[in-house]
Amino acid sequence: MMTDRANLHHLSHETVAALWAAAAPVELPLPGEPPCTLQIDPTAGTLHLRTAYQLPEPDVGRLRNVDFHAVVDGNDDVAEMVVRVKDGGLQTSYGFLAAIISQLQQGARPMAEAVATAVAQFRDLTMARSPLPIEREIGLLGELLFLEYCIAEFGPQAAVNAWHGPLAEEHDFAIGGVHVEVKSTVSDRRVHVIHGLDQLEPLAGVPLVLLSVQLTRSSPESGRTLPAVIAAVRELAGAQRGSLDVKLAILDWDDLEADLHDTPWAVRSAPLAYAIDEDFPAITSDRLQRAVPHLGQISDVSYRVDLTDRDPTALPLTFQNFTEWSQQ
Template identity: 25%
Template structure:
């Protein structure tokens, strides 16, 4: 038997309330080209207008409707209608938990982004403490790059979350960022043979930043660090879309509970990886794979970067 679809006998000029007892105006609708859709009717466009998630096979938009405006989700790929119905019902459930219409919209958007995250293979149980530490360290460097070179250059440079061997790749330079506990043993972990491998035509630098954490009521949570960074991309639409995609590739999910743990950025030390730097060199011997190792920070001292890391990066960009 064909599964029941809420759009099944719905014409383009009709709207059917998702829940007749619902507190907010969520409707099943049929959009252009027969697309199944979900609509949250609003009295007007929210100000400022929230940025909408970019979802493969889905469209998300604000559009005018009779008597006001609406947030609309539509499905481009009809073969995925069953999972789209599940997504829509979950978005409605999240929105209905809002205290008012504005919060209903915020929660609906947040739940839509969560689906984006989950459909990309994101983690449902959240990042580990060490993964959070590493992300805080990388976000701090992203903010430095935005301040120095602008949002577009910064987000293009943040390549680690999308599968690159290096955390940051720019013209003429690459940067690997390692975050460590202040009281930890003076070592940093290297997770592959490629992380500190030379890149032809580029200077390779290692940033080691102290990131302390504690379960405290005050201070900056991981969500706060994400929010601070996100604000730096809001004026550039294309860069903001790339920022969101890269951020969710790290496994970060805005609905995971990161509110109790606070993170404090400490001192950062920069090193240049050149001949003689303590590392495992590539290519590896035949049959040796999946290398992980640790390097002692005192052995890195002779390679401490002279000058400012941002100046090194700027030098590479100026000679492109």
Template identity: 30%
Template sequence: MTSRVRDVLTTAWQALAGGSSGDREWRALRIELTHRLQVFAAVREADGTRGVLFECPIANSPTWRLRFESEGLHLTDDRDGRNGSRRITLALERSDLDAVFLVIADDLIESSRMAGNDHDAVATLGAKLAAWQTCLKLRREGFGQERMLGLYGELAILDLLSSAVGTARAIEVWSGPERGLRDFEAGPLAIEVKTSLGASGAVRIGSLDQLDPRGLHRLTLCRVVVVPDDAGVGLVDLVERVRAAASAAGPGIRTVLDQRLLMSGYIGAGERDAPFEPLSILTIESYDVCGDFPRVTRETVPAAVLSAEYRLYLGTASRNMLTEQEFRELLMSFGVGG
């Protein structure tokens, strides 16, 4: 994301805060940039709350209303039948979220700029708001060491998949951020990724369904083993490497990747401030989840057990481990139908 829009918004909000009061709900300055929608920085008359407004003719926009729920941020989607206009307003209700609000406003403006018409621009706003809602919810729950490790492992496998089947296809089958049951899914194939800090063979399984291969031709469990290493790669740098590959594949591919990163709880360079050290990948183990592979599923527990999380020690599953060649062939198979 670029800082130019953020600078323009900040300057506009400062100018509006020093302006004279009026009788409208919002004092607003139009942001001068190429965009299908009219975009305004705004300050609410009543209390000085900052906002960003998007306007377009009702006739050119989708019929459904945009929805967004997040503590400290408020969305309104108003239609004025008298002048045929639609106004979408995102307002900052808590000053401690100022930095996040600026990033969100920038992202909404920049991502919707690429739309070819008003309808698609509003639809892009809706998709981005949904992704941000998921992101902020995950961060309220805590984007700590475990979540960062999990994302690191998924991106490591995404990087390998990109080499095997191309960046566009690899991002297409990355389903975990969209609350997919497994991290990568392509028709009858699925990969579930677990990341271990150190050589311990135990991984956390999040549900009774995660290692249930029913309905699949092949389910593979990958364990990415990482160790702290000052000469290694941090999460931010790994993200930027994957982003660079996505950008090279095309702007639409980069857009999808950024949305899925948001839905993973990842915002951006601020993660440098998180307690997450550079890592090196020690090894990647992969296991066919079939036959007598150790696991707990709905078929193996009483019907009264509705859900379960458990830790699985993979040291007993060596018979199911794939060779490096078998793992490469598995990754290649995700390109079929792409």
């Protein structure tokens, strides 16, 4: 259907929603220079802005939900911006294209500049999507599995408050009179990466335990995805959901990227604990201070430790059920 007249800047949100709800494609010619048309296509779930083609082309290659095409319409070269409308995002998508048209017609900006300005205004719609690196995904998954267990054992407030990993503290958890550093791996061997000289440095008078969790790719029937674990922990957190979400955000978790984390994971073997004592192979500031001059001038220390052939220690009594719970 082609309307006789339309002015984008006079379209209310209600009008756009009504046209979308009609479930039929509609094209709206927009007065002004350069001439533009707005196409609403509910069947495809997209909005289209078409106008005269010009160089340089807008750079949208790394943007999510937004595409650019150069097309030929008769004898004319046409630039087409396409926005994919996600759940509940119709008005934001419409506003993004309205901002581009305003820059084109009222600001007399070239296409590339108009798009760049709109991108800055609507960054949440257009920013590039990318999943967490696999190392960070499995690291977060291991911590959340332990947090899920701690909520059941200690309650939501104590458990969420005890999760220090996102806060750049030395250790992941401080709960039950013990500090716990959770390390996850997908390797056949219990090889873990230690970041920095303080990660395995016990605080005076506080026991420190490294909890080794081996994960493996699984099936939907026997494993859980990272988003599924996050959903479960959020439900258990109850009134602590806000504090939990703040910590997830610090770790760069974004629900808009949830579909990119679709791998089901399962615990490969029983988690094992290792007491961080004088016999543990840890590189710490205290140990290096005795051997390395000017240690403060060294930064970004990371190393791998293979615990496969090392005898584990018993988990503290408050956590001993975690091994059995994690493999249910």
